[in-house]
Amino acid sequence: MYVSARSDYALRAMLAVAAAAPGGDGVGELVKAGNLAEVQEIPLSFLQGILLDLRRAGLLYSHRGADGGYALTRPATEITVGDVLRAVGGSLTTVRGLPAERAGYHGVAAGLTDVWLAVRGAIATVVDSTTLADLLAHNQTPAAP
Amino acid sequence: MYVSARSDYALRAMLAVAAAAPGGDGVGELVKAGNLAEVQEIPLSFLQGILLDLRRAGLLYSHRGADGGYALTRPATEITVGDVLRAVGGSLTTVRGLPAERAGYHGVAAGLTDVWLAVRGAIATVVDSTTLADLLAHNQTPAAP
DNA sequence: AGTCTTCCTACCAAGTAAGTAGGAATACTG
DNA sequence: CAGTATTCCTACTTACTTGGTAGGAAGACT
Numbered sequence: 001m002y003v004s005a006r007s008d009y010a011l012r013a014m015l016a017v018a019a020a021a022p023g024g025d026g027v028g029e030l031v032k033a034g035n036l037a038e039v040q041e042i043p044l045s046f047l048q049g050i051l052l053d054l055r056r057a058g059l060l061y062s063h064r065g066a067d068g069g070y071a072l073t074r075p076a077t078e079i080t081v082g083d084v085l086r087a088v089g090g091s092l093t094t095v096r097g098l099p100a101e102r103a104g105y106h107g108v109a110a111g112l113t114d115v116w117l118a119v120r121g122a123i124a125t126v127v128d129s130t131t132l133a134d135l136l137a138h139n140q141t142p143a144a145p
Numbered sequence: 146m147y148v149s150a151r152s153d154y155a156l157r158a159m160l161a162v163a164a165a166a167p168g169g170d171g172v173g174e175l176v177k178a179g180n181l182a183e184v185q186e187i188p189l190s191f192l193q194g195i196l197l198d199l200r201r202a203g204l205l206y207s208h209r210g211a212d213g214g215y216a217l218t219r220p221a222t223e224i225t226v227g228d229v230l231r232a233v234g235g236s237l238t239t240v241r242g243l244p245a246e247r248a249g250y251h252g253v254a255a256g257l258t259d260v261w262l263a264v265r266g267a268i269a270t271v272v273d274s275t276t277l278a279d280l281l282a283h284n285q286t287p288a289a290p
Numbered sequence: 291a292g293t294c295t296t297c298c299t300a301c302c303a304a305g306t307a308a309g310t311a312g313g314a315a316t317a318c319t320g
Numbered sequence: 321c322a323g324t325a326t327t328c329c330t331a332c333t334t335a336c337t338t339g340g341t342a343g344g345a346a347g348a349c350t
Contacts, residue, residue: 019253196327
C-alpha cells in the first residue's frame with residue numbers, strides 16, 4: 001500500500017479539525033485552512049485542494065468569509081480512516097490502475113484476483129474499524145478481529 | 146495498495162514457471178523467457194529485467210545457452226506471494242515513499258503510525274500465507290486466521 | 291466599500307512506471 | 321572452432337502521476 005502525500009495530509013488535517021470539535025454532536029469550532037497548514041506543516045495551497053475534496057465527499061462542512069473555516073459534519077467517532085482515504089484517493093487497492101476485481105488474468109494466473117480481493121478486505125478491516133476519535137484518544141488501532 | 150505492472154508480471158511469470166515444475170523437489174523443467182512472455186502476454190524485454198530481479202532475490206535458478214531457461218529454486222509450496230512482491234517491489238506499505246515506521250508525525254497525528262503498521266501487518270498476513278502452490282491448485286486464498 | 295475566507299482552474303517541475311534497444315557473456319552443437 | 325540460442329546488463333525513451341504553485345472569482349461579514 002502506498003500512502004500518498006495527499007492521503008497523509010488529508011488524515012492529518014481531519015485529525016486537527018476533529019481535535020477542535022466539542023465533545024457532543026453539533027458543528028463545532030470552525031478551523032481555518034491556514035491554521036491547519038501551520039500546525040501540521042502542510043503547504044497551504046496544496047491543502048486547500050484536499051479540503052475541497054473532503055468537503056465534496058461530505059466529511060467536512062465549510063463556511064466562507066471573515067469567520068469562516070472547516071468543521072466535521074459528523075462526530076469524530078463516526079468517521080473512519082477509510083472514509084478519509086477513499087475521499088481523496090479512490091480505490092484502496094488497484095492492480096496496474098484498475099480496481100482489483102477486474103484485473104483480467106488467464107491460465108495459471110487466474111487465482112491472483114482472489115489474492116488482491118483478500119488484500120483489499122484485510123486493509124479495509126483495519127482502516128474501517130479505526131475512527132478519528134480512536135486516534136485522538138491514542139487508543140491506537142484495535143487489533144484485527 | 147498499488148500492484149504495479151512489475152509485481153503483477155513477476156507473479157504471473159513465477160506461476161507459469163511453477164506450473165512447469167514436477168511435483169517433487171529438484172530443479173524441474175527449464176522454461177524460457179520467450180515462452181513465459183508469450184503464454185502470459187508480457188513484453189519480452191520488460192520481462193527479462195523482472196526475471197533478473199527474481200533470480201537475484203534467490204527465487205529463480207537460471208541457465209544460459211541453447212537449452213537454457215528458468216526454474217524455481219524451491220518447491221512452489223515454499224514460495225509465497227509476499228516473497229515475490231518483496232523481490233521486485235521493496236517494502237509492502239510506504240508513506241510518501243518512506244517505510245511505515247518512520248513517517249514522523251507530530252501532535253494530533255501521532256496515532257497514524259500505528260494505523261500504517263497495522264495495515265502492513267494485515268497485508269503481510271494475506272500475502273505471506275498464500276503460496277504459489279495454493280494458487281495453482283486454485284485453492285484460492287486461505288481466509289485470514 | 292473593504293476585508294477575509296473558501297472556492298476553482300490552470301499550470302509547472304520532478305520523479306517514476308512501463309517499455310525498448312542493443313549488445314556482451316555464457317552454454318551447447320556439429 | 322564456428323555458429324546459434326539463450327540469459328545478462330546497461331542505457332534510453334515516452335508518458336503519466338505526484339507534489340506543489342499562482343492567481344484570481346465567489347461568497348460572507350463588518
